[in-house]
Amino acid sequence: MSQPTWSSLLRLPPGPVDLASLDTRATPGFDGKKADGQAALQELGPVISDLQERLFAAGRAGGDQRLLLVVQGMDTSGKGGTMRHAVGLMDPQGVSIRAFKAPTPTERRRGFLWRIRQALPEPGQIGVFDRSHYEDVLAARVRKLVRPAVVESRYEAINDFERELAGSGCVVVKVMLHISADEQRARLAERLDDPAKYWKYNPSDIDDRKLWPDFQRAYEIALERCNTDAAPWHVVPADRKWYRNLAVTQLLIEHLAPLKLDWPPADFDVEAEKARLAAS
Amino acid sequence: MSQPTWSSLLRLPPGPVDLASLDTRATPGFDGKKADGQAALQELGPVISDLQERLFAAGRAGGDQRLLLVVQGMDTSGKGGTMRHAVGLMDPQGVSIRAFKAPTPTERRRGFLWRIRQALPEPGQIGVFDRSHYEDVLAARVRKLVRPAVVESRYEAINDFERELAGSGCVVVKVMLHISADEQRARLAERLDDPAKYWKYNPSDIDDRKLWPDFQRAYEIALERCNTDAAPWHVVPADRKWYRNLAVTQLLIEHLAPLKLDWPPADFDVEAEKARLAAS
Structure with a gap:
């Protein structure tokens, strides 16, 4: 009997989403403890590096395949840690990370997908989005940055965009890092307890905690409406950092391996x- | 008695440069063998990560400091390996690598420093150039891509540019990876012996070997004329890959440490x- 894939365990089923029912401390697909998980991650380093290099080589040889990893999650959910510990396992030459902040006036004027398209990975590359176009249906919805009808129109625009992407040879891997409100409190407390982490803290983080239920609801809507076959959502329980790193790495591996990338x-x-050469 | 710094050992002295007199297999600053060097590199991981994170934090807090690592070297000198093994020790979120190929017609029209300026690191970031504006006095000179007078004018333009950069809070670390022609032959042979490396090989690599003396001479001229106090050159013996990785990492550490970056x-x-927070 073969083991279930990480993708099958973490992929969100179609239909309505209830985030509260998804355990943020669970470790689906992995039985061990923290140290085992960390050791397992290190063992995956050469595996994911090999796959990434094959993708890179194929790109050099004219292939158009590429991968886009979209990472979303509440503040402190570990987007940065994922970049460092999972994405960081790969050769930085083949990876480009883009962190999206609030759009500038120019970016806003050009439509919410413009800056996203600008940042897409080149053939052979792995692009990683730390936040993404999903903020335009998450923050935009919760903070009422645009009219409700505009938010409504964006879900389908996103689906169209992602379908086009996938159809053009870009593997889209979407991951929501799912933490609990209590875990967020503990992580913010760490930042306030350690002067080396003050710079990561912003008083508005607390104001945003009042919006926690609104953001969870906005996530549920986005996850449900943009959970397509071309670009399905994965929800990764993220209260345990070691599990989060392991799960994202496994998801990347499971999406790269089926490309069956031979060396050119x-x-x-x-x-x-x-x-x-010998004569040179 | 304190140990000499890696910078002092590898920094090119002022005056004429004779690359043939610089041993490509030497390991200045390190007594041990390969395994020792590899272990030493791993021990530097947390050191350089800490420094890089402090730089990143200072940038977030409004500081304007940043670092630009310029990596030059003949084909197969290990620019890519340096990215992977030295630069790859740092958090990819704080590092941006840019590989420069032959300029496009648009880039050419805008002047050779235009695309370089576009790619400079943001405050708090470490920018890494895999090839750089130096190709505009190296390849451009050897392959006669522009008139000699144009090449001549560029050395001073580069010095002005780098002085401006350094004056604006950008630490400039310039590294030439110095290999021998024999080592290059051995590395090209490896690519021809391993089907997983065919993609890295191009028949023009052999044609270029005929230009080896011309390129060495072009390097000597560029190294001599652009070896300023604001942005001195370092020549890293690079026949031994483990030493190259260790030396570049040490150079980065020695240029970051004096910034004395406190946590904001x-x-x-x-x-x-x-x-x-407790009440939230």
Whole structure:
């Protein structure tokens, strides 16, 4: 009997989403404890590096395949830690990370997907979004940054966009890092307890906690309405940082492996080149 | 008696440069063998990560400091390996790598420093150039891509540019990875022996070997004429990959440490925020 894939365990089923019913401390797909999880992650380093290099090589050889990892989650859910510990396992030459802040006036004027399209990975590359176009249906909805009808129109625009992306050879992996409100409190407390972490803290973080239920609801709506076959959502329980890193890495591996990326064949005569080299 | 710094050992002295007199297999500053060097590199991981995070934090807090690492070297000198093994020790969120290929017609029209300026690191970031504006006095000179007078004018333009950069809070670390022609042959041979490396090989690599003396001479001229106090050159013996990784990492550490980057102080009342958080 084969093990279930991480994708199958973490992929959100179609239909209405109830985030409160999804345990933020669970570790689906992994039986061990923290130290086991950390060791397992390190063992995946060479695996994911090999796959990433094959993708990179294929890109150099003219292939159009690429991968986009979209990482969303509440403040302190570990988007940065995921970049460092999961994404950081790969060769930085093949990876481009883009963190999206509030859009500038120019970006706003050009439509919410404009800056997203600008930041898409090139063939052979792995692009990683720390926040994304989903903020335009999350923060935009909760903070009423645009009219409700505008938010409403965006879900389908996102689905169209992601379908186009997937159809053009870009594997889209969407991950929501799911933490509890209590875990967020503990993580903010750590920032206030350690002067080396003050810079990560902003008093508005507390104001935002009052909006926790609104944001959870906005996530549920976005997850439900943009959970397509072309670009499904994965919800990763993220109260345990080690599990989060392991799960995201496994999801990346499971999305790269099926591409069956062979090393590009030589487009030159290998033996002739050996002779030329020896004579050089 | 204190140990000499890596910077002092690897920094190019002022005056004419004779690359042939610089041993490509030497390991200045390090007595051990390969395994020792690899272990030493791993031990530096937390050191350089800490420094990089402090730089990042200072940038978030409004500081304008940043670092630009310029990596130059002949084909197969290990620019990519340096990205992976030295630069890759740091959090990818704080690092942006840019590889420069032959300029596009638009880039050419805008002047050789235009695309370089576009790619400079933001405050708090570490920017890494895999090739750089130096190609505009290296490849441009050897391949006669522009008139000699144009090449001549560029050395001073580069010095002015780098002086301006350094004056604006950007630490400039310039590294030439110095390999021998024999080592290059061995590395190209590896690519021809391993089907997983064919994609890295191009028959023009052999044609370029005929230009080896011309490129070495072009390097000597560029190294001599652009070896300023604001942005001195370092020549890293690079026949031994482990030494190259260790030396570049040490150079980065020695350029970050003197910035004495303290963690940004809280710009809020810590105790008041703790109370607000507890009540949230």
